[in-house]
Amino acid sequence: MMDGKFEINKLQEQLKRDPFEKYDEYEKRIRDIKAVNIAKGTLEEENYDDDYGFCYIKIEWYGINSVEKLKSEYFFCMISRKNLNGDVDFNEKYDISCKFMAVGEKVYIDNESLNISINGENYKIYCVNLYRQAFESNEEFKARITTIKHIPVGRIKFNKNNYDIKTSSIILNSEWSTIREVNVPKSYGLFAIINNVTIKEICERNVEYILYGKLMIIDKMISIDMGSLFIMFEDKPMEIFSVCLNDIDFYSKSKFEDNIKSISTISAGKVRLSPSKYDFENLNFSVDVIWKKWASIFVSDLCSFSIKASKDDASILYKGGCVYDVYINFEVNEDGISVDSIETITFNKSIKLQYEIQSSEVVVSPIIDNGSSNDIDFGMGLNLMRYISDKGKYGYMDSSKRKILIEPKYDYIGSFYEGVARININDDWGFINLNGDMVIEPTFTMVKDFHEGLAAFSIKKFGVKKWGYVNLSGKIVIEAKYSEAGDFYNGIASVKLQGFFMSKKNIYISKTGKVVNYKKMLTAK
Numbered sequence: 001m002m003d004g005k006f007e008i009n010k011l012q013e014q015l016k017r018d019p020f021e022k023y024d025e026y027e028k029r030i031r032d033i034k035a036v037n038i039a040k041g042t043l044e045e046e047n048y049d050d051d052y053g054f055c056y057i058k059i060e061w062y063g064i065n066s067v068e069k070l071k072s073e074y075f076f077c078m079i080s081r082k083n084l085n086g087d088v089d090f091n092e093k094y095d096i097s098c099k100f101m102a103v104g105e106k107v108y109i110d111n112e113s114l115n116i117s118i119n120g121e122n123y124k125i126y127c128v129n130l131y132r133q134a135f136e137s138n139e140e141f142k143a144r145i146t147t148i149k150h151i152p153v154g155r156i157k158f159n160k161n162n163y164d165i166k167t168s169s170i171i172l173n174s175e176w177s178t179i180r181e182v183n184v185p186k187s188y189g190l191f192a193i194i195n196n197v198t199i200k201e202i203c204e205r206n207v208e209y210i211l212y213g214k215l216m217i218i219d220k221m222i223s224i225d226m227g228s229l230f231i232m233f234e235d236k237p238m239e240i241f242s243v244c245l246n247d248i249d250f251y252s253k254s255k256f257e258d259n260i261k262s263i264s265t266i267s268a269g270k271v272r273l274s275p276s277k278y279d280f281e282n283l284n285f286s287v288d289v290i291w292k293k294w295a296s297i298f299v300s301d302l303c304s305f306s307i308k309a310s311k312d313d314a315s316i317l318y319k320g321g322c323v324y325d326v327y328i329n330f331e332v333n334e335d336g337i338s339v340d341s342i343e344t345i346t347f348n349k350s351i352k353l354q355y356e357i358q359s360s361e362v363v364v365s366p367i368i369d370n371g372s373s374n375d376i377d378f379g380m381g382l383n384l385m386r387y388i389s390d391k392g393k394y395g396y397m398d399s400s401k402r403k404i405l406i407e408p409k410y411d412y413i414g415s416f417y418e419g420v421a422r423i424n425i426n427d428d429w430g431f432i433n434l435n436g437d438m439v440i441e442p443t444f445t446m447v448k449d450f451h452e453g454l455a456a457f458s459i460k461k462f463g464v465k466k467w468g469y470v471n472l473s474g475k476i477v478i479e480a481k482y483s484e485a486g487d488f489y490n491g492i493a494s495v496k497l498q499g500f501f502m503s504k505k506n507i508y509i510s511k512t513g514k515v516v517n518y519k520k521m522l523t524a525k
Contacts, residue, residue: 045090053080074128188243188294227255268295
């Protein structure tokens with residue numbers, strides 16, 4: 001045991017090099033020292049995963065001055081209850097042991113030998129060291145980061161209302177919570193592909209699952225490998241996919257290609273059938289389409305959507321529900337990702353969606369579904385194009401029908417995000433919806449586009465511009481007190497505070513305005 005001062009002093013003497021000892025003899029002697037207790041470890045209950053066994057450890061090192069300290073802030077072990085000898089006491093301080101290695105006259109902890117003793121059994125401790133070491137090359141650093149075992153990168157929850165039985169896919173409610181050195185790649189959401197029996201069981205449990213992932217290096221920044229995500233369900237890993245369309249965010253090219261194929265199982269938008277648009281002579285059914293945000297970049301040059309259907313089939317499809325999901329089948333090639341085909345899946349069959357490629361002379365933005373049902377009636381089948389009248393006023397028109405949709409009466413109008421667009425009237429800013437209705441009155445000095453249900457706005461206080469956040473209902477949810485305010489992404493926004501006698505301070509806040517402590521983000525629920 002290392003509890004007493006006597007034992008610590010004895011170990012420190014043992015780790016010193018004798019003046020008559022050759023360096024190779026010294027290094028061998030240090031390697032041959034049996035593992036000794038060098039710290040106490042406490043298991044952090046709030047992040048213990050009973051299914052997978054992952055648990056972070058808080059370590060209190062003994063004061064052994066002759067040993068170089070480990071430059072790592074994160075340690076964990078794998079102790080699932082199935083291989084655990086007895087129960088875990090999260091209030092207990094367990095012995096941590098290790099062996100040593102010497103280089104010259106310096107002694108270091110042998111990371112690979114770190115163990116924690118719980119109920120008489122030793123469990124290996126893994127170090128998450130995210131700092132580049134002295135004389136470590138870029139390639140060595142990358143290789144070391146990618147060999148770190150899976151660590152928690154967030155939490156997800158299943159909602160049966162997000163399940164698509166036609167393709168066995170489910171969109172997940174997710175919250176990223178990574179350690180501060182790790183970047184989260186841009187993603188439009190997470191999803192899984194699960195049969196209806198299993199998903200029913202998962203939803204009935206109504207619990208939150210820890211999301212695991214591996215790390216990689218992108219442009220000298222540590223990032224999550226989006227092809228490594230999984231959760232544990234019934235002692236088995238369940239793969240989690242991401243609506244992430246950039247291959248740079250995947251360590252494995254094959255994983256990226258598999259992910260893109262899987263994206264074809266989630267809805268890219270909605271088609272709506274109207275009896276008035278059925279062509280009896282050609283048995284052709286023109287349909288209106290509203291695209292989801294993530295899919296819009298791939299269909300910006302497509303128009304005139306239709307399906308082939310007999311009169312009887314068309315009647316059945318209309319009676320069975322006039323709105324159906326539409327899916328994109330992607331093709332991955334050397335030039336990137338392209339649309340291979342588009343289909344709509346009804347309650348009884350899959351039907352290929354036919355389309356035309358519109359002229360590149362007119363720049364068109366497809367109607368985008370951002371989750372608001374109020375947008376669908378107005379937006380179906382329209383291709384929005386912003387234009388300026390001869391009086392210099394802004395509005396929107398349907399480029400395919402050359403029909404004015406929103407009268408040109410604004411000094412400026414932005415693009416639609418989450419069903420609304422920012423407008424300017426006499427230097428004041430507000431928002432309108434796709435119907436052209438004013439949803440947030442123009443009372444702000446400046447506004448930014450909506451992201452995740454919130455938009456940054458600024459007003460002047462005592463002649464100084466201050467930023468806050470407003471929701472889609474026009475309610476100010478975070479008061480204007482910041483000198484700068486960024487968009488929300490994965491539930492977090494970067495803002496800056498500035499006082500009268502201080503420089504700008506960059507902080508991060510949640511959607512409630514609470515300051516986010518990056519050191520605690522990993523364990524935040």
